[in-house]
Amino acid sequence: MSTHAPVRPSYAAVLRLPHARRTFASALAARLSYGTVSLAALLSVTRATGSYAVSGAVLSLFGAATVFLSPFRASLIDRHGARRALLPMSVLYGALLCVLAALTWRPGAPPPAIAAAAALAGACAPPLGPTMRALWAELAPEPGMLARAYSLDGVAEELLYVSGPVLVGALLGFAPPASGILLSALLVVGGTCAFVASPVLPGARGAAPGTRRGTLFGLWAPVAVALGAGLALSGLDLLAMAFVTQRSYGTGVVPWVLGALSAGSAVGGLVNGAVRWRAPARVRLCGFAVALGLVIAAGGLAPGVWSLAGVMGLAGAFVAPTLTTAYLVVEETAPEGARTQAGAWVNTGVNAGSSAGAMVTGALIGRVPLGACFGLAGAVAVLPVVAAYRRRGVRVAGG
Template identity: 30%
Template structure:
């Protein structure tokens, strides 16, 4: 088993030659990752007055991201990230404009959902590109593990800022402000990342390609297990992202939903850093089912509070297992992904999380309309427990093989 990641390893990773430009640009590019979808959902809810319609539109965007992330990742593994990010940034900006016009004109929900899908599929995938770049900037070892942990922790910081910003901007004179600002940050950050020397110097090795397999990274049984873990995680997040704003509306504070969601990530970042220093369970094949089960169990706490203050406390507790799961998914790719598919493999994680979130949001939107937020939280917990059991049955697919670095099992 490898040694636990130290704070020195984080410093080594972030100061390695060639890392500074991509790190700064990717920060801006990924800041809106939890903002655009939520801002779109809140924008539609404000315009239509329906959480069910808002959930469908938001789910459409997430399904689009799920489809686009794998396709973009596979292309980046073959030609590098620069050209794909340039192209998709332009397409994304144009489609966001069309979606905003449709919402302003109160177009049918079906049309807004279809446009949201196109917005999602064109969203530039700077996250997978950034994650894959570490494999080229750093050799296998604690510093690379720290870089992957940094990716997960920084993502959670964005989950703190994103929902809060979305919640604040939907209360501005024009409720679509959050969508436009988030999209602008994503485009600028993605173009900036694509323009860095490290990104432009990316030269994929044809010898590393999987060969004739049309399935690519997901052909690996271990990658299918990682994707299932990410899917379960995304489903639970989707339930929460609809249930919490609905609970805020029910409590008479409709603009507090985004700020409440930010509380999930406050404890997540703190616990995520500590967890990275000494993770448990240490073997990855045990860690994925244990973390999903623990997260599902904690979600039952969200159904208990009768006040917003109680919900705040429950969100802080439940959020503690978010970053540990994100980090585990990223590191598990090192064990599970076939050679030469790093970007696509992380694209599958993004796809699974976003597809799961779309499923969770759609189901949660219907449950909230029928039975209220508490029923949504309890259903999410039950779904999570079932999926954790399936992960346990598939755990052996993540036992390291001779191809994988055996020490990764103990990260």
């Protein structure tokens, strides 16, 4: 029996893998930066410029540079290795965050300078999540262990995005908002330094350029599914708010509805990782994404806010399994030398969908009946599955 493939895989067994706890903890510390930086930047830029329009534009620039350049930055990890590429990237990103914090520490900063610093910082944001997932594939090559590792990673990442704003809120009790940007810089640089010091980090894994391009082109199915999930989920905040407003509930119940979505995702992710699935990952991805879309669509039929919370909790139970399984499909398909880049494309799909979905949903609310808005949100999660898997000839029932 291999030390990397226990007879009974479990979450505890994942954390008992050699150097796994140390490596995972340092990666999470660095990734917590992404949970703190958005709120800190929003508050500090708004305070410095006195304009919500400017802060929205700055965050859009930061987000676009972070999301759309992520596959390129991940390819540098594959080509040169995490130690040689990730640490300089992290230090440069942290330095630019410090520049942004300095510019927004007091009111009166010129918006063009703030926007330039934010865009440059986003362009250098290190792909910590894809790097850690590529490393999980080497730490836990046995399929059952890898599924648990990815599920644990996904749930932990979601908790980071919940706890990050709470941490910034606590910091604002005694420091200006720009201090949250400095905290983000400290987390990413310190966490990355500890992460790259792990003895299990591999060196460069670059494959032949022609092989990488040809194989990554075949990854469009999980990326399309991730894009659809991002589009569907990003509009749920606005849909929940509109639902509550139309039925004259207080807006204080909205966090409970959205909290049910997050709680359902955490539970669903842990359960998904614990089940020993017999169906192939591609078939599971299809089923999870379709279930997610159908449950979201059913939200428009909820008779009241608490039934909507129940529907959102059920939808959440398919969120983490959908994304985790997308990463597993990528792991099965990507060549050895392009794992980080392949995982980054899934991230890009989710985040690009999230960026566009809220804007589209906001434009539809008030022009289209709310039930139809829920239906459309569910449809965008299902349609990429239909398109992707009809093309590849994958049968849901037959595998």
